Structure formats: structure tokens, C-alpha cells
Amino acid sequence: MTTTIQPWKHVLDYGIFTYLLENQHCIKSNEVSRLSKENSDLREKLSSFRINEKKKEEDHILNTLNILRKNNRTISFFYKNGKDWEEKTEFELYKVFNLIAPELMIENSTRRCLDFTGIMLNPQRKRELRSPSPIPTNTMKTILADMMVLDLIKPSDKKHQIKDTNEYWSLTDFGKTVYKMIRQEIMLKKLDEGIDTSSENDTE
DSSP states (O other): OOOOOOHHHHHHHHHHHHHHHHHHHHHHHHHHHHHHHHHHHHHHHHHHHHHHHHHHHHHHHHHHHHHHHHOEEEEEEOBTTOSSOEEEEEEEHHHHHHHHGGGGSSOEEHHHHHHHHHHHHOSOTTSOBOSSOSSOHHHHHHHHHHHHHTTSEEEOOSOOOTTOOOOEEEEOHHHHHHHHHHHHHHHHHHHHHTOOOTTOOOOO
């Protein structure tokens, strides 16, 4: 059985082909315009997303700095030949973090943080603190836990000997960013006051 192709079908197919051929430039132009608009919309959305993400990060940093400033921790000191804890003093977490952050750039132990914090914050410089444990261990652990909750520090990833029972901590990337902001604030403040900080161990 043979199939008869109607003459009008040839005319219709030829007409469609001719139309496409004559208008291919217009069709391509429309397609390019559509793709260009889609790319433009995508770039705009991506730019808006990046701006929003940057704003969120900045807000997170400022919020963390405010939390550090508005929260105090009481630290007691035990002096050499002393009989009990003395000199209960409140310190901003902001000040304590600024103090120990450089010690945690790579990593350091709770014990080292405890000794270092005691020495640096000792209210009576002329009196020698006992060693070890110049300040309460539980106080230091609470402070470190507060900083971990704020995503400023984390347990160190470095491996240690099995017999080493010390707890080790290091700054997170976010902690490094916050510390950078604190140092910039302090240096700008000192610059405004005309104070040289090149050899100063600042604990403000």
C-alpha cells in the first residue's frame, strides 16, 4: 500500500522552512536576549545574596562583641603563702578574650590559659601568685566554655600523647575575625589618643 503525499503538505513544509530561514536572525536575537536577561537576573540575585550574607556576618560579629562587653566573670586569686582566695574581681569577657586569644592562635591548654590569665590580670602586681592554679580551675573552664558557645574557640584538632590529659583549645576562624576586630578597635583608640602600642601588652 502506497502513501500519497498531498501537494499542499509540501507547500506548508516549504512555507515553514522559508519562515524559519528568513527569521532565524530574529529568533536567535530573541533567544540571546532571553538568556542575557536570565543571566542578568541571576547576577543580581547572586549579588543580593552576597550582600545579605556579608550583612549577616557583620551583624554576627557586632552581636558577639556586644555580648563579650556586657558579660562579666568574677575571678579570684590565690597568692603565694596565702591561705584562701582573695581579690575577687569582675572582668569583661571582652578583656579576657583579648588577653588569651593570641595564646590560642595555634593552640594552648586550659592549664596554660589559667596561669597566663592569673598573671596578666593580677590586681596586686607586687604580690606573687602561687603556681600552679593562681585562679580557680572551674572559673577558667567556665570562661573557655562561654567562648566556645560563642564560636570563638574550639577543642584543638592537634593530636597529643595519650598520657597528656590536658585540654587544648584553639581559635576558630570566626574567633580570629572577632579578635582582629578587637585589636583594630584598640589600635584605633590608641592612635586617637596618641599612644604608642608597639611594645605594649594591652589587656583592655
